[in-house]
Amino acid sequence: MGKKVGKKLLNNLGLKLMSIVLAVVLWFLVVISDNPKETRTFSNIPVILTNVELLENEGKVYEILDNSDRVRVSVEVPRSDLDKLRSSDIIAEADMKNLTAVNTIAINFSVMNDDVNVTNITGSRDVVRLHVEDKVSRWIDLGYELKGEVPENYKIMSTTIDQTRIEISGPESVIANIDHAMVEYDVTGAIKTQYVNVEPRLYNKDGEVLNYSNVSKSADHVQMTVQILAVKEVPLEVNYTGVPAEGYLTTGETSCQPSTVMIAGAASVLSGVNKISIPEEALDITGAEGTVTRSINIKEYLGRTQLAESSYSGWVEASVVIEPEVERTLVIPKENIRVLNMPEEFYWEFDADVDPCSVTISGLNAVVSAVQPNNIYGTVDIAAWMEEQEIKTLKDGSYQIPISVDPVDNVSMEEEIFVQIVVEEMKEDET
Numbered sequence: 001m002g003k004k005v006g007k008k009l010l011n012n013l014g015l016k017l018m019s020i021v022l023a024v025v026l027w028f029l030v031v032i033s034d035n036p037k038e039t040r041t042f043s044n045i046p047v048i049l050t051n052v053e054l055l056e057n058e059g060k061v062y063e064i065l066d067n068s069d070r071v072r073v074s075v076e077v078p079r080s081d082l083d084k085l086r087s088s089d090i091i092a093e094a095d096m097k098n099l100t101a102v103n104t105i106a107i108n109f110s111v112m113n114d115d116v117n118v119t120n121i122t123g124s125r126d127v128v129r130l131h132v133e134d135k136v137s138r139w140i141d142l143g144y145e146l147k148g149e150v151p152e153n154y155k156i157m158s159t160t161i162d163q164t165r166i167e168i169s170g171p172e173s174v175i176a177n178i179d180h181a182m183v184e185y186d187v188t189g190a191i192k193t194q195y196v197n198v199e200p201r202l203y204n205k206d207g208e209v210l211n212y213s214n215v216s217k218s219a220d221h222v223q224m225t226v227q228i229l230a231v232k233e234v235p236l237e238v239n240y241t242g243v244p245a246e247g248y249l250t251t252g253e254t255s256c257q258p259s260t261v262m263i264a265g266a267a268s269v270l271s272g273v274n275k276i277s278i279p280e281e282a283l284d285i286t287g288a289e290g291t292v293t294r295s296i297n298i299k300e301y302l303g304r305t306q307l308a309e310s311s312y313s314g315w316v317e318a319s320v321v322i323e324p325e326v327e328r329t330l331v332i333p334k335e336n337i338r339v340l341n342m343p344e345e346f347y348w349e350f351d352a353d354v355d356p357c358s359v360t361i362s363g364l365n366a367v368v369s370a371v372q373p374n375n376i377y378g379t380v381d382i383a384a385w386m387e388e389q390e391i392k393t394l395k396d397g398s399y400q401i402p403i404s405v406d407p408v409d410n411v412s413m414e415e416e417i418f419v420q421i422v423v424e425e426m427k428e429d430e431t
Contacts, residue, residue: 037119041074042087047107047128051096061135061171062103063214064128069094072124073109081116089113094128103130137169142181142200144224148188155231155308156187157264162223166200170215178215179205185224191267194226230267231308235260236298237277238318242286249364250285253321261298261312265305276301278318285320293319327362330373337403337419341383343394351398351420363411371408378403380419398422 047069055062073090089112094105104127111118142164150156166181183198199221202210238254261276278296285292299307299314307314334350337357342348350357359376361368385401386394400418407413 036079037076038079038082039074039076039120040082040085041072042090043072045071045073045087045090045092045123047071047092047094049094049096049105049128054096055099055132056135059135060132061214063131063171065131066129068125068127068129071107074122075111075118076120077116077118084113084115085111086113089116092123099130099132103132104128105130134172135169136172136175137167138175138178139165139167140178140180142166142183142222144198145182145184146187146226147184148186150187150190150228153231154191154228155264157227157229157306157308157310158225159227160225161198163219166222167218168202168215170212174212174215177204178202178210178212181217183222183224185226187226187228190226190228191230193228194224196224196226197221198224229264229306229308230270231262231264232270232273233260233262234273235275236316236318237275238283238320239278239280240283240285240292240320241280242284242288244285244288244322247325248289248322249325251321251323251364251366255319255321257317261316262308263302263305264308269304273303273305278316283318283320285322288320288322291319291321293317323364325362326365326368327360328368328371329358329360330371330376331356331358332376332378332403332405333373336374336377337380338378339380339382339421341381342423343382346394346423346425348421348423351422354398354420357403357417357419359405359417360414361408361411362413367410371411376405376408378405378417378419380404380421394423394425396424 049069052062071092073092075085075090077085091110091112092107093110094107096105098105106127107123107125109121109123111121142161144159144161146156146159161183168175168178168181180203181200182203183200185194185196185198187194200217200219202212202215202217204210236256236259238256240250240254244250256278263270263273263276265273276298278298278301282296283292283294294317296316296318297314298316334356337350339348357378359378361371380401380403382394382401385399386392398420399422400420403417403419405413405417
């Protein structure tokens with residue numbers, strides 16, 4: 001019985017196997033016809049570089065050539081998975097471990113989506129191309145430049161940056177092109193001190209700006225301070241102390257070279273400053289026998305202001321004019337002498353046998369020379385003289401009586417001046 005069954009199974013074995021194969025093929029064709037494969041292409045997929053620290057550890061830097069880190073990726077999947085696929089699912093990686101002698105790295109493509117059955121994936125390029133060279137560092141000078149103008153009556157007093165050198169790092173060939181760095185700031189319209197953060201820019205020897213993305217700087221920004229103050233020109237006032245030597249006088253005339261100075265400060269401060277005064281203790285003329293000139297630094301007298309010109313040291317030449325005292329003797333006209341309080345019973349006249357009344361004046365030459373005799377007046381007070389001399393009754397005779405001379409501006413006069421007056425008692429028939 002068993003042999004018969006086995007014999008029947010083996011009968012037409014080839015035909016039976018062919019039937020099975022045809023059934024499978026028919027099933028596959030049915031499946032394919034129901035869910036065919038399709039290809040979707042994604043553009044601008046970034047290539048992720050891994051293990052880049054391997055180059056950095058060797059003191060190397062790299063530059064990606066020809067945008068070879070951007071690829072177009074084509075993915076073949078069943079139609080039923082097509083809508084599940086996103087560009088974010090596409091992974092392109094290049095491992096720095098696989099860097100070749102010609103500086104290329106093979107790109108591996110994959111899809112990070114378990115719901116998608118990928119049958120094939122290809123990229124528009126197979127490798128990332130690099131330019132590799134030594135990484136170097138160097139210190140370069142950092143300068144500054146100001147643009148624009150501040151308003152009238154304002155001035156840029158100083159400009160500082162918190163560092164004057166920066167360190168740059170990058171590919172050797174690139175660093176070799178960099179000569180210096182600069183920062184700049186526009187001060188147009190500024191009326192107060194500016195505190196700003198500014199970015200250093202790189203330049204070559206010809207002053208051309210260099211834009212390198214693969215160069216790092218030790219400071220991406222630096223602090224810049226631009227001091228801006230109001231300015232004003234004011235006169236210098238000279239004061240002095242002391243008395244010249246005997247026989248000398250000061251004319252009161254002072255001078256200063258320079259006579260004005262430009263000062264700077266806050267606008268609110270400058271509005272109340274109309275002059276800079278040199279104090280009297282800075283210029284002592286005691287015992288001087290001629291014009292006194294002193295070199296004085298006015299910086300300590302500026303108060304809450306400062307000198308506007310950095311090139312000016314603040315030294316001035318202050319002078320006080322001193323001249324010899326001169327004397328001049330003038331005759332007082334008789335008509336300029338008033339006689340007061342003469343007793344009624346006496347009449348008087350000037351003694352013709354005695355020299356006219358004269359007075360000696362002293363002072364500066366210009367002043368003394370200008371005094372005219374006609375402008376000098378004197379007064380004789382008979383009653384005051386009699387009281388001083390304890391004279392109760394006046395008698396006939398010639399008397400030397402003091403005269404009080406009216407003062408003349410800016411001159412000195414001798415203290416005792418006398419006039420000779422003849423008095424005579426009137427007769428009864430003359431009364």
